[in-house]
Amino acid sequence: MELNERKKRILYAVVANHIQTAEPVGSRTVARAYRIGLSSATIRNEMADLEEMGYLEQPHTSAGRIPSQKGYRYYVDNLMGDGQLTEEEELSISRSLGLEKMREIEQIIANAVKVLSSVTNQTSLIMGPQFQKSTFQQMRILPLDDRRGLVVLITDSGFIKNKVIELDQSLSPAELHQVVTYLNQKLYGLTIDQVTTSLINELKRDLFRRLEILEQAFILLEESLREERQARVFLGGTTHILTQPEFKSVQKVHQMLSLFEQEALLFEILEQDLAKDDIVVRIGTENKYEDIQECTLITAAYKIDRRILGSVGVIGPTRMDYQWVIAVLRRLVDQLNQTLSSNR
Amino acid sequence: MELNERKKRILYAVVANHIQTAEPVGSRTVARAYRIGLSSATIRNEMADLEEMGYLEQPHTSAGRIPSQKGYRYYVDNLMGDGQLTEEEELSISRSLGLEKMREIEQIIANAVKVLSSVTNQTSLIMGPQFQKSTFQQMRILPLDDRRGLVVLITDSGFIKNKVIELDQSLSPAELHQVVTYLNQKLYGLTIDQVTTSLINELKRDLFRRLEILEQAFILLEESLREERQARVFLGGTTHILTQPEFKSVQKVHQMLSLFEQEALLFEILEQDLAKDDIVVRIGTENKYEDIQECTLITAAYKIDRRILGSVGVIGPTRMDYQWVIAVLRRLVDQLNQTLSSNR
DNA sequence: AATTAGCACTCGATGTCTTGGAGTGCTAAG
DNA sequence: CTTAGCACTCCAAGACATCGAGTGCTAATT
Secondary structure: OOOOOOHHHHHHHHHHHHHHHHEOHHHHHHHHOOOOOOOHHHHHHHHHEEEEEHOOOOOOOOEEEEEEEEHHHHHHHHHHHOOOHHHHHHHHHHHHOOOOOOHHHHHHHHHHHHHEEEEEOOOEEEOOOHHHEEEEEEEEEEEEEOEEEEEEEEOOOOOEEEEEEEOOOOOHHHHHHHHHHHHHHHHHHHHHHHHHHHHHHHHHHHHHHHHHOOOHHHHHHHHHHHOOOOOOEEOHHHHHHHOHHOOOOOOHHHHHHHHHHHHHHHHHHHHOOOOOOOOEEEEEEHOOOOOHHOOOEEEEEEEOOEEEEEEEEEEEEEEOOOOHHHHHHHHHHHHHHHHHHHOO | OOOOOOHHHHHHHHHHHHHHOOOOHHHHHHHHOOOOOOOOHHHHHHHHHHHHHHHEEEHHHHHEEEEEHHHHHHHHHHHHHOOOHHHHHHHHHHHHHHHOOOOHHHHHHHHHHHHHHHHOOEEEEEEEOOOOHHHEEEEEEOOOOOOOEEEEEEEEOEEEEEEEEEEOOOOOOOHHHHHHHHHHHHHHHOEHOOHHHHHHHHHHHHHHHHHHOOHHHHHHHHHHHHHHOOOOOOOOOHHHHHHOOOOOOOHHHHHHHHHHHHHHHHHHHHOOOOOOOOEEEHHHHHOOOOOOOOEEEEEEEEEOHHHHEEEEEEEOOOOOHHHHHHHHHHHHHHHHHHHHHHHH
């Protein structure tokens, strides 16, 4: 499986050139442009070898070679170096993310995806922080008028959920306050996931004994928790994918865009590598979902104080400037982590 | 400008047929399919007249005719009847909108656009209620801990905005309460638009005399008001437009989708006919924005207790089943109005 | 033994030509 | 005024020729 130095250089040349031009790369091109010091004939032989070994493929007999999925994988793992951003790119990332102050977390996230897509010129996606994984901090009920109240629920990672509810008429303010205090006490520090229906029922029974009126208060709690089992996914630069030559058929575009409309699917896609603590590159069929098996997905997790909150990524054709996109993503995540953490 | 009966029937036939088939319509087709009782030759003559009058046009000499923009306009204004929905369609609208209970207004809106696009198979858009136009009801500040507080601002049409702020350390709870009470008193019943910076400054001066510490409290108020000058626009079924034969070139698709990514533009587009109290049909160049001058936009305003909140619409190629889409839209808006009003 | 020049061959892309058919406009007859 | 008939137009689709980039193989060279 190991390639000798010469094969490596040739493979590198083919991949690099193909990434740039989107065209099959011929032996002449490699010979001339990458000063390997060999004639095209020799390179032709090597390329034939590389094809046999599965790193390259030929669209048709008399065309040049293009990298296979395995070829890209080898390139990503062994050949490419670390990408370097231009000063301009650096700036546009830090400027647009660094200056955010005290904004809602969702806004920061939504902005991040815009920055990412506009810098990379690729479609980007980001998974919002998972409500379920954040921990309960406190809950309040604000009486609005005599019939209705506003429930406010706050979690540690900056989520604020609110919901207007009908208040049980027979519940006195003092009693209401008592219920709320009780709940805060019991729930503090639990993750939302841990606030299961059975826990709620238990609390309900417990309270019932002391206070006999609070159906509504519990319904609200359950409701606001049940909602959003799944985090939001933000998309940016959806149309960038249309500028790629590999998406010049309307049919493919359609397939791709339909996928983008299915938030639940995007969520699953982003969620799978959430635990990994580095950049994850999924090339072609390394993706589980058929619809993106002609694409590459590059993702990274973002964190707040070392705790992983969600995942952000770029999706595009397998022919992608891996080196550079990875550098951008890395930079963006750093900045994002910093911004989020300093906001607490 | 008036057309005789025969011309009307022929124009109707051409439009109706073209809407169905997306192909140019020939004289033979009209003669056979629409039992006008005339030969194709006669119809040919009439069609030539209609073309000269500007209602029809010919893609090229030896092709059939297609309706011109003027032709569609005449069809919409004078020829088509009221569309009828199937029971199934009726049901799917009322089922998916009717059952909503006590949900946030934004959720109802976001759902409505999904329903509309999936029933019509067209791209749909809906403008969320304008925060600016709703009236201030009350504002509260919930202390979270000793440094921070949660500001909650509630308006009549169901908006609830919240924001975490740093509290001025030197502000005692009693004083804070006093400020909030004062503000509520002064601002109640004003639309958000009316809460201008100058008004805030005035209040600030007024309060300053009595209470000398509240910079922060005002900053928050201004900030939460300054945000969202513009309502959100929700989109649904973006990809439906790709199934239309008039969008078979990737370039057009790209242009269209790029437009969809610009929320501010969509907002302007939807806002322009907001005051009109009926369905508005804008065909081709009747749209101000160049990018959609090959499209038709059909919009309608939705209301809560007679007050117009926002606007919902469908966008597609000028060749659109006007009659039916209008019927669907009408039905949906009725249902939406009802749902929204009953939620108060 | 490795490299390279040389050459025949392959195959898609591009351009030209032909053919067929749908539809028109005009004319002359009903 | 209507219609049958016919010549004419023009696009779409297929057939065919041409071109050139690139290959694989062979034989000569280092």
